[in-house]
Amino acid sequence: MAASAQISRLHPIISPPLASRKPLISFSRFSPSFRCLSSPLSLSRPKTLTKPSYRNRVRASIRKLSESESIPIAKVPEDLDASIPAAAGVYGVFDANGELQFVGISRNIASSVDKHRKTVPADLCFSVKVGPADTATATATATADRTVLQSAWKSWVEEHISATGKPPSGNLQGNYTWTGAPPDLRLTPGRHVSLTVPLEDLIDRLVKEHKVVAFIKGSRRAPQCGFSQKVVGLLESHGVDFVCVDVLDEEHNFGLREKLKSYSNWPTFPQVFAGGELVGGCDIISDLAEKGELKAILQK
């Protein structure tokens, strides 16, 4: 497969320095986005950034993946600061065999690598190569342009695809090893806000906006029912890229439990939707998994 075709199917992942789980009804998942940043990039571009020469200067200063030296990831926090810059840029994490597992971009590479070190198994997170964005040429008000970082990410991934024929496994859709699972979706901001559209419309929009949605009892990390837990487990173990909605959350999803039963004409939970249509509950999902058809049905 051509490198560009492979890239468009990736889920470009930004490693946030701090993971702030804000409730979101929908978010774009098909382009690199800084949605989880604690200090969001200012969206109004200073005039200097639009000059092509500036962009070319910054892009040229992010070195290639193959030209960067490999920095081992220390086991102890103290060693980290010295070798890995706390700057914005692109980085690649290698496992103990020297294979590239993940390429990410970040506003603070050192902090992102530290987060991986704490959450990812040590044999996957062994050494890192960094490509800090050179901000020496930036003006006082400008930080590394978002698009510059995105194109640096793309070029590192393309470099890897040309060398090996496939993208790093940590960047594939449905792989949450490096970024954590997406937060559970909420239909409303809370009971204090009255609905301006019927709940059924919200449900309809939600299942059509996201490829795979699982309505479960409890949260993704803490399901409160054995059937829901089984479904979450099956979807994750098959590497399905999906979001969850907690039907027991009376604060953000008030009335969902009853409304969804009539919307889908299905009286029980969990309920898994793919491509806007009900696939079924735990029994059907388990059955599909046993037959080896699960991923095909959900990700067609």
Added chain:
Amino acid sequence: MASRAANVVLSRANRMRQTLQSALEASVLEIEDVSYQHAGHAGVKGDANETHFNVKIVSSKFEGQNLVKRHRVVYDLLADELKSGLHALSIVAKTPKEIGS
């Protein structure tokens, strides 16, 4: 045919058996009350009494129906039970061909 008064006394499992058997003419119909396995989990108000069942049905009426359709047929037949405290069903719905009989 059991009278209405007798139905009230019959357990949920038996009511389900009557309904499913007459509608689906099942060659195999197994109903198991597993409510005790779910006692105390979220969403089960009060006692876990006749709330969760495993149902296995083999019926030629399922021919040509996909899984979602078969489950919906069963759910529709048991609509009254679902409104009156039946909480969850684990359904295995197969045709005689599929189980190789």
